[in-house]
Amino acid sequence: MTTSARAAVDAAPLVRARTLRHRRERRIVLVLAALVLVVAATSLMVGAYNLSVPDLLRTLVGQGSSSENFIVFKLRLPRLTLAILVGVAFAVSGALFQTVLRNPLASPDIIGVTGGASAAAVFGMLVLGLGSVATSFMAFAGAMVVAAAIYLLAWRGGVVGYRFVLIGVGVAFMVQGLLGYLLSRADLRNAEDALTWLVGSVSGARWPEIAVLAAFLAVLLPAIGVLAGRMRMLQLGDDTASSLGVRAERSRLALLVAAVALAALATAFVGPLAFIAFVSAPIARRLVGTGSLALFPAALIGVLITTVADFTAQHLLPGALELPAGIITGAIGAPYLLWLLATQNRIGKGA
């Protein structure tokens, strides 16, 4: 539009609207980051042997006693770091799925992607007798295969969100059935190992594994950042996105591949921690409330849920037994699912 045709227009209302929006998003991020910091510090300090704040700080800068070093660097920090990384991975994965398929139910844990990882991992453990590293590879491959199958089954000259979700839910039931079969014919001790894996837990984290996961995330997350602009256009629907110059189907596929890779990776490392992918982005978007992608706040929410769930499972539940974090995340996610189904249908967005 040429300025000559019209008197210059004052862009101030625009700038004001943008400043307000950015300020709001920044405030939410700061609050969430502060909460993460508090939870992280607490989970490093509290345990069978409690550390004070000065103890912790001293240890972190390398001035701790050998027992403090062991507790922080060998026991608590790896576990915390793993929880943070998988929290980010699950949350961002869910955010991508829900955005590009434009459906709040589209999340790797609902549509059978993490289920596929589980079935493959349990098959590896029980039938092939694989060790933990090979099991992780099986889980990753399982998630990829299931996601590809859903995509191909949902393809009708393009992929529509609700069809993808419905087929995904069907596939989730199938892999559940397969899991049940594998577990029922396994011997009791092996089945117990498999069951523990299936709940999902960040215990037993070791630095070499964490480094591998971090390296993958260091590749995937920037790639997603590059695609974020396209994703913002896809939020407006395929037709609008295409008319704005985005190749909708191709961009969706690229984003889904990244999302599946994130979910598959996280599942391979800690098992299918329930519902983190499903709830994180909707919570973040409700908090931010500006229609933005809210990937960063979603990642922080994912981290918060994972770390708080792990802390609760370790220290806050009665009984001597240490529970896997997946039980807590499941307890958070299930009521949200019910609430979502109840409210979304009322305002006609269920499909």
Next chain:
Amino acid sequence: MPQTTDQTAGQPVGQPGAFARHALTATGLSLGYDGTRIVDKLDLAIEPGAITVIVGANASGKSTLLRGLARLLPPQAGTVTLDGRDIASLPSRKVATIVGLLPQQPIAPEGIGVADLVGRGRYPHQGWFRHWSSTDDTIVAEAMAATQTLELASRRMEELSGGQRQRVWIAMALAQNPDILLLDEPTTFLDVTHQVEVLDLLHELNHEQGTTVVMVLHDLNLAARYADRLVVMRQGTIIAEGAPAQVLTEAVVLDAFGLTARIIADPVCGSPLVVPIGRFHGAA
């Protein structure tokens, strides 16, 4: 409002040749979904700088044609060319700076603000090395001023009325700044006041900026009043095309809609006015 458009040249008043005119042309174009054919071997050259309105009965292929022209739907046969080059072979961002489409039911993300939404129309003009600038701000503000949505800048889409929302969407399409703007029934869901308001806005855009406008409309009388060229479709083909006064005859209305009607001159501006007869009235 007096009819100021010169039908012979298609040059809008005020800005003769202000910028390069782009030619959008369909040749032997067939379109459809899943094996069904909806648009059949159709030829259409969109007149640069004019307002073209596509009319036709339900399921006559109007929206499908528009989607095909905007390369949202790949042709089953034939081609759509932009300035003589196959639109499918051009980079999609480049096309988006020239051709814009406002779909019938665009989707607004939950909670999105008006300014944010309109600003997303600048997407095709940005890239790896060109980020948001004050020029973008100016263009967005102009688009919002033209649609009277600037005072809504800080509001959220869900707080707005249907008419306001439609103006915001048009503002987004204007922010995209295409030379050819395609609109799929921009007046559906609007009451008659807002329909006229939206069409006046598009008329103004066409006459002041020289933007080529192509739209699908349901209301034949508004179509006849605002169109420089009218395209009448039936079963995926064009049965009549040209200036509304020549095209909109009783025979064409009967052929396209199966409707017997009288055509009289619109008392406001002299364009053809379709008066349906129906079964119970005017039996003479």
